[in-house]
Amino acid sequence: MGKNNVMLSKDAxxxxxxxxFVTIGDRRYNFMQAINLEAKFDKEKSEIPILGKTGKGNKTTGWKGTGSATFHYNTSIFRKMMLDYKRTGRDTYFDxxxxxEDPTSSAGRQTIILEDCNIDGGILAKFDADSEYLDEDMDFTFEDFSMPEKFKNLKxxxxN
Known part of the structure; x- marks a missing residue:
């Protein structure tokens, strides 16, 4: 039996x-309030009937970008977006x-930029007398993305 390569734990x-970082208009914010964020790329597919096959094929016809984040309840920038939309009808898009990047890992650094993000809504006010701290969840969509930096392939x- 040959020697199997395994990932080193330090590379996690x-x-x-x-x-x-969140960029709204010409303002860039260090979004250090974030606790977690997940952005998803969902392919939209159509079922394709194929003569001579008992099953259908699948063809990608587009994609959709969605995301969710949890952050500490100590910034008003997203509530300001909702207030501006209510007052003016102009929606705000942002990146x-x-x-x-983990300096211990050989994977190096990866950067993803989610472009033309738009919040789905959000919390206007909140309190919880039984909690240690306040946080809030936010769902959003995005129109495009880029990857200016990607992880290195691990040894x-x-x-081949």
């Missing part, structure tokens, strides 16, 4: 060593930049 990327990942 630390969950908390990320950076997150979110997420960078993951042993490529087999």
């Amino acid at each position: 990327v630390s969950a908390s060593l990320a950076e997150c 979110i930049q997420i960078t993951n 042993g990942f490529l087999t």
Whole structure:
């Protein structure tokens, strides 16, 4: 039996060593209030009937970008977006930049920029006398994304 390459535990990327920046118009915010964020790329598919097959095929016809975040309840920038929309009918679109980098990991650094994000709604006011701290969840969509930096391939990942 041949020797199997395995990932080194040091190459796991630390969950908390990320950076997150939000750019709204010409203002860039260090979104250090973030607790977690997840952005998803969902392919939209159509079922394709194929003559001579008992099953249908699947063809990708588009995609949709969605995300969710939890952050400390100590910033009003998203509530201001909702207030501006209520008052003017003008919606606000913004970018979110997420960078993951763990200096211990050989994976290096990855940066994803979510472009033309738009919040689905949000919490206007909140309190909880039984909680240690306040946080809030936010769902959003995005129209585009880029990846200016990508993780390196770990040693042993490529087999030929």
